[in-house]
Ligand SMILES: O=P(O)(O)OP(=O)(O)OP(=O)(O)OC[C@H]1O[C@@H](n2cnc3c(O)ncnc32)[C@H](O)[C@@H]1O
């Protein structure tokens with residue numbers, strides 16, 4: 001029987017991507033919602049802190065190893081905002097659409113050359129609730145914020161995040177292409193390498 005790993009996220013779009021990315025780790029992946037694990041407050045000031053808060057919380061409630069992802073968008077013209085507040089940029093229970101509206105309004109009148117931005121992702125894997133040596137991996141995806149929404153894929157800010165090499169928005173990429181390029185894809189592949197090293201030593 002395969003070992004179980006809890007996925008400590010309640011974001012359906014993120015979970016779809018993570019399921020594909022971490023399937024190669026060889027665990028049976030269980031979303032925390034399926035175990036009735038309540039959402040934890042993300043009180044950290046950094047992506048690393050929040051990823052660890054979410055992973056330890058899920059491990060404590062489940063007695064299983066857990067993986068969490070804390071991520072967000074940093075916009076140069078906004079001094080790095082919304083950053084760790086990306087999910088709640090337009091309010092505590094803001095929708096993706098409301099967050100995008102607020103972002104486009106904040107960047108109104110700013111020319112294309114000054115709309116640089118990046119997605120960041122920190123993934124944390126804890127073996128149990130007392131794990132003193134969690135695996136932490138980071139990814140960063142540079143791009144810029146478009147003037148209008150484009151594409152129907154992905155989630156969050158994807159419709160306004162323009163990927164330089166393609167000129168397409170992240171919401172216009174196939175799921176496989178997004179995972180190949182994205183902050184989350186980069187973090188997952190580093191985490192997988194670290195885990196393989198640990199298991200083979
Ligand atoms: O904490 P969990 O339950 O995993 O779900 P969440 O949506 O609250 O996730 P975060 O706290 O990590 O906040 C990340 C936010 O950053 C944005 N974001 C992160 N990765 C993204 C991506 O690949 N594409 C678009 N937006 C992304 C999006 O608005 C997310 O809600």
Ligand SMILES: [Mg+2]
Nearest residue numbers: 011042070087
């Ligand atoms: Mg969150």
